[in-house]
Amino acid sequence: MAAVAGCFARREARATAAELVVGLLLELDTRNCWTLAQALGHPGPHRLQHLLSRARFDHDQAREEIVRLVIDELAGQDVVLVVDETGDAKSSTDCVGAGRQYSGAIGGVGLCQVAVHLAAVSATTRVIIDRALYLPADWAADEERREVAGVPEEIVFATKPQQALAMVTGALQAGLKGRWFAGDEVYCGRELRRGMRSLGLGYTVGIAATYQVTDGAGRRREARKLISKVRPGQWMRRQTGHGTKGTREYDWAWLDVRPDDTPDENENENENAAGAGTSVLVARRHRYTGEVSYFRCWAPGDVSLGTLVEVICRRWRIEETFQLTKGYTGLDQGQVTCWNSWMRWSLFSLIASAVLTLTAAAIHEDSQRQPELIPLTCPELIRLLRALVLPPPTRDRDHVLHRIAWRRHHQAVATTCHQQRHRLHDQPGSRTTAAVSVTCRDAS
Known part of the structure; x- marks a missing residue:
């Protein structure tokens, strides 16, 4: 909270913000202004509601200060920037950005808010550093709803890949030293991939089985048909992590493909220069079911399959981060309807999540000195904080x-x-x- 103290105009709002972050870490069934106010001993939810909607508080600057803390923690580590979206079910289109749209979190198409999140993932740390609320085209064009929800005039319709590119650009400008970008099929468009190359990042993005790529001979073919040419002996089994049932292993294969996302400044150069770097199609096959997933990858120089597999696997860590922020810091429980309230609730949830993540990272070295114990996880850490540090919920x-x-x-x-x-x-x-x-x- 000391890092964001300068973002508040009044100390009362600053103190309420500190209470809100503490409240988000308490052991509660649900987290919203009503339940948090009761747990914190407030006579009503008005102080928290004022902080979220009307208090003089620069939440954009506060997010930048938190990013600087994360950058200091990740200094010297190999960082992958991972983008993914998550949705929250809503009961009314009055909520800012709410509309009938697809969300994997609700398992299909429904009335929900969808937000794109950017996470910084290293070998030991994963933390969300930015988020952008997705406004559907009809919502972004509705002046009346925008005015009621308090959406700033400069916020216009942007696709999810465009929001992802803007967040990655902002993170790099803030000083984050990332080498890779990873995303799922939503972020496999040519515009976004070209943007990542312009920023000097390699990428691994998921693609559909029917996605067409250009092979080394210049022929356009579907990814599944191209991978079907891989002989059985060319699949390589690689470890991708550890689960509750032991080591996870998949079969992997890769084939060279021609890049189609050369940045504009190179478009008029010769073909060899335009194809600089390594452009490949990577396939992952389940060792038992035979189900195959496909990834389009590019690296600025030479790269090994093992490196690409590691980057692809790090993308899955953002799903674990969503579980952490939703289950322990109330990311999807705010019940807010306006722009300011959504931005601030999500910010405080991410701050609470950063508290857990950075604390766990700080004690990771101590855990390594005790080989008989696994590293302290965030769920275990929050149990310790609730027992030893955080005040108990008010229940007199x-x-x-x-x-x-x-x-x-x-x-x-x-x-x-x-x-x-x-x-x-x-x-x-x-x-x-x-x-x-x-x-x-x-x-x-």
């Missing part, structure tokens, strides 16, 4: 009774306003929905 009798009465009163007022809105809306010649909403809000 008077406070609990006060919060129950307050919550029941608030819900009664909300029910009355909801019913009033329906009655006024059903009357002939009733006022507009906006006017009725204002009346109900004033009554509450």
Whole structure:
């Protein structure tokens, strides 16, 4: 919190922010302004709501300060920049960016918010350093909804690959020393791959089996058909990590393909210069089911299959990071509706996650001196923090009774306003929905 202290205009907001980060690390069933306020001993959620929506606080600068802490921690390590999106189910399109769209987190198409996240992943550390809320095209073009949600004028529609490129560019400009970019099929477009090459990064991106590539002879072929030419003896079995049931191993193969994403400044050079670097198609085959996944890869110089396998496997670590931030720091539990509130809730969740990640990384060397113990994991670390450092949630009798009465009163007022809105809306010649909403809000 000392790193972001200068981002607050008032010390009251700074103190509330510190309480919010502590609250996110407490052992709670759900995390939102109501439950956190009760656990922290506040008489109501108003202080936390004010911090998220109206307090004078530069959340963009705060994220940059946290990134600097991460950069210092990762200095000298081989870092892979990993991008992936995650979605949160919503019940109304009034929430900023909410619409019917696909999200793997909800298992298909549904009403949800989707955000693109950028993580820095090294051999021992994984931490999310940036995020961008995806606004669907119809949402970004709706001036009325933008004004109600407080979306800044400079925020316009951008595809997920465009958001990813902007975040990677910002991370490198902040001083992060990354060599690789990794993403799934959403981020395999030519524009993004060309951007990564312009930034001097190698990449490994997932592609579909039907994705077409150009082989060494100049023929366009689907990835699955090209890999089918690999002879059985050319598949190499490599270890990809450790799971609860032991070592994970897959069969791997790679073939040379022609690059199609040469940056603009090289487009007029000869073919040899345009093809500088190593461009390959990598396939991963499950050793039992035979299921094959495909990856398009490029490196600025010579590269081994082992290096590409390591980069591809590091992309999976962002899924573990999502589990950590959702399960222990409430990334998807904010129940916020406006732009400022979403940006700040996600920021504080990422700060709490960074506390766990950087603390675990700081004690990693001590763990190595005890070969009979595995390194301390973030779930184990948070158990220690809750037992030894963090204050217990407030549960005294008077406070609990006060919060129950307050919550029941608030819900009664909300029910009355909801019913009033329906009655006024059903009357002939009733006022507009906006006017009725204002009346109900004033009554509450």
